[in-house]
Amino acid sequence: xxxxxxxxxxxxxxxxxxxxxxxxxxxxxxxxxxxxxxxxxxxxxxxxxxxxxxxxxxxxxxxxxxxxxxxxxxxxxxxxxxxxxxxxxxxx
Numbered sequence: 001x002x003x004x005x006x007x008x009x010x011x012x013x014x015x016x017x018x019x020x021x022x023x024x025x026x027x028x029x030x031x032x033x034x035x036x037x038x039x040x041x042x043x044x045x046x047x048x049x050x051x052x053x054x055x056x057x058x059x060x061x062x063x064x065x066x067x068x069x070x071x072x073x074x075x076x077x078x079x080x081x082x083x084x085x086x087x088x089x090x091x092x
Contacts, residue, residue: 008052011081012059015089019056019081023049028070052077056084060091 001012008022023029029049052072056065065084072080 013085016059016091017056017084019084021052023052027053054080058090
């Protein structure tokens, strides 16, 4: 399952975990204030960031997978997604 949010996206896996990938104001990323300041970007232009914040939790048990992790490169985001996808399902 994929979900699009206003600052990123979410992926829910068959093991019940959802990974959040976000960048913007309030997230642990480089230069986030310029991503959302008024007049800081051209209308309809997608905000860019060299890194993103990731976090995961289990849909049924509501258990978090660690704490939110900030300043992740694209390769680190991919590694985190793969790590969470490989976890066992806690609800069984």
